[in-house]
Amino acid sequence: QCRIWSVERRSGQPASRHRALPLLGHAHLLLGSDADRMKILEAVGREAIEKGGVVATWLGRSFYTTLRCAVTSDAAVAELVLRRCLAKTAVSDILRHLCGNGTVSAPVNIWRLRRKLITPMFSTRHLRNSFATFARKSAEMSERMRPAAGNGVISIAKYLSTYTLESVCESILGESNEKKRDEFLCAFEEYCRIAVLRMSNPLLAVEAVFKLHPAFTTYYRSIRIMWDFIDEIINTKKVLGKNKNVSASEDINQPKSFMELLMCASGARGAGASGCAARVPSTTELREEMLVLALAGGDTSTVAASFACCLLAQQPHVQERLYNELLEVLGERKAIELEDLTKLKYMEAVINESLRLYPPVPSILRKVLKDITLPSGVKLLEGTGVCINVWCLHRNPLYWGPDADIFNPDRFLDNVKHHPHAFIPFGSGPRNCIGYRYAMMSMKTVVATLLRSYRFLPPPTSGDTNEIFSLKFDIMLRDLEGFKLQLESRHV
Numbered sequence: 156q157c158r159i160w161s162v163e164r165r166s167g168q169p170a171s172r173h174r175a176l177p178l179l180g181h182a183h184l185l186l187g188s189d190a191d192r193m194k195i196l197e198a199v200g201r202e203a204i205e206k207g208g209v210v211a212t213w214l215g216r217s218f219y220t221t222l223r224c225a226v227t228s229d230a231a232v233a234e235l236v237l238r239r240c241l242a243k244t245a246v247s248d249i250l251r252h253l254c255g256n257g258t259v260s261a262p263v264n265i266w267r268l269r270r271k272l273i274t275p276m277f278s279t280r281h282l283r284n285s286f287a288t289f290a291r292k293s294a295e296m297s298e299r300m301r302p303a304a305g306n307g308v309i310s311i312a313k314y315l316s317t318y319t320l321e322s323v324c325e326s327i328l329g330e331s332n333e334k335k336r337d338e339f340l341c342a343f344e345e346y347c348r349i350a351v352l353r354m355s356n357p358l359l360a361v362e363a364v365f366k367l368h369p370a371f372t373t374y375y376r377s378i379r380i381m382w383d384f385i386d387e388i389i390n391t392k393k394v395l396g397k398n399k400n401v402s403a404s405e406d407i408n409q410p411k412s413f414m415e416l417l418m419c420a421s422g423a424r425g426a427g428a429s430g431c432a433a434r435v436p437s438t439t440e441l442r443e444e445m446l447v448l449a450l451a452g453g454d455t456s457t458v459a460a461s462f463a464c465c466l467l468a469q470q471p472h473v474q475e476r477l478y479n480e481l482l483e484v485l486g487e488r489k490a491i492e493l494e495d496l497t498k499l500k501y502m503e504a505v506i507n508e509s510l511r512l513y514p515p516v517p518s519i520l521r522k523v524l525k526d527i528t529l530p531s532g533v534k535l536l537e538g539t540g541v542c543i544n545v546w547c548l549h550r551n552p553l554y555w556g557p558d559a560d561i562f563n564p565d566r567f568l569d570n571v572k573h574h575p576h577a578f579i580p581f582g583s584g585p586r587n588c589i590g591y592r593y594a595m596m597s598m599k600t601v602v603a604t605l606l607r608s609y610r611f612l613p614p615p616t617s618g619d620t621n622e623i624f625s626l627k628f629d630i631m632l633r634d635l636e637g638f639k640l641q642l643e644s645r646h647v
């Protein structure tokens with residue numbers, strides 16, 4: 156214990172008042188249910204606000220080292236850490252079983268190359284192609300939802316998850332074979348379920364212990380299914396690429412999935428003209444990056460759009476104002492066009508406010524590789540993990556005022572300047588979310604398409620709680636109740 160306290164004295168970080176157990180430290184607090192984990196995230200984040208921005212915790216120790224973790228809800232600290240600390244913590248090692256050295260989990264030296272490789276895929280020109288997929292898939296989903304309108308409570312997340320994953324499969328992987336896709340999606344869900352178990356339980360992170368767990372075989376089987384699925388697409392596209400003799404100018408206008416864009420760097424189709432990365436990615440690199448994008452891009456957007464729809468159901472005046480904006484921009488049209496998206500200013504504010512109050516990634520973890528002294532004099536020592544508590548940062552009254560917990564999209568319309576790092580749902584700095592424009596486009600398109608045809612209503616009140624959501628935190632923030640609402644057709 157002495158060593159731990161001396162580290163705290165050296166770093167100047169106040170220790171968390173939450174109980175630390177011998178050897179385990181504060182790690183035992185993470186072992187409860189997903190709902191308990193959310194409560195702890197909030198409690199420690201609020202404690203950090205009270206204690207000046209940073210609070211010290213530790214998550215176990217061995218003979219040699221103590222796993223220190225500084226928790227912060229401060230915008231200036233977040234800015235510094237996200238700019239200076241690009242390494243991930245041991246938690247992302249679990250992701251490496253699936254994604255290997257893919258962008259999201261790679262060590263810093265490999266990450267730089269990988270980030271460069273996938274950056275061109277998120278150019279404005281390529282995002283236009285993705286928009287076509289979003290518009291078509293959201294219109295299809297809206298039609299599929301028709302029988303649910305006026306028929307009681309539904310889980311909006313179930314529909315949105317199909318929309319998001321179908322869009323990801325088509326625009327990112329370029330695969331529209333429904334049967335194969337469903338198998339991939341089942342394996343994907345299995346993997347996520349077990350990965351969360353492993354991330355939240357330090358014992359299960361140890362391979363030798365996990366081998367004894369009943370989920371061991373399913374875990375590796377689902378990884379295998381996903382790898383085979385992606386490898387088959389890669390091989391098919393490689394063969395097609397060799398057989399196709401298209402000119403570069405024809406190629407430019409053809410919508411391509413991200414997978415094809417990455418592959419066309421192989422030279423078969425004029426890399427320069429199509430704007431692809433100049434380096435030839437190997438099959439392993441291709442597979443890893445495709446899995447990263449499916450993993451990082453699927454669930455996050457589903458969760459974010461689900462929170463936004465449920466908040467609209469709870470706030471009829473916001474919903475009607477948004478609907479009126481849609482009528483103003485779209486007129487008689489029901490289908491959304493790309494040019495509409497920039498005109499939907501209130502839509503942007505609603506989605507931002509929803510992301511502020513309910514950030515799908517409520518904490519960002521980084522590791523300090525070289526001591527950092529904060530302006531307050533507090534030190535982040537080499538080897539310390541840093542948990543940027545996005546949940547509490549987004550609700551910190553210092554930046555958002557005394558009504559920080561209230562849903563008010565006008566905050567993002569007023570010309571009031573907020574600290575640029577007080578709102579970071581997509582992270583920030585060199586390792587921020589590469590897909591944020593893709594995600595915003597996807598969410599705006601689907602919310603606009605649904606709202607054009609339906610009115611969202613809250614579920615009949617259950618219990619006496621004032622809370623809209625029962626929150627849980629697994630790998631992401633979610634509603635325990637499954638994002639329930641009711642739909643009513645708009646007869647227009």
Ligand code: HEM
Pocket residue numbers: 258259260270447448451452453455456459514515516519520579580581582583585586587588589590591593594
């Ligand atoms: C609402 C939806 C989304 C949210 C809230 C979100 C949030 C985030 C956050 C907070 C990070 C940074 C993590 C860190 O700093 O350690 C991140 C990273 C990342 N995101 Fe997203 N994301 C979303 C959608 C997407 C989409 C649609 C894609 C791709 C199609 C994507 C791809 C990535 C990738 C590849 C990274 C890793 C970047 C790197 O390490 O360089 N995300 N995301």
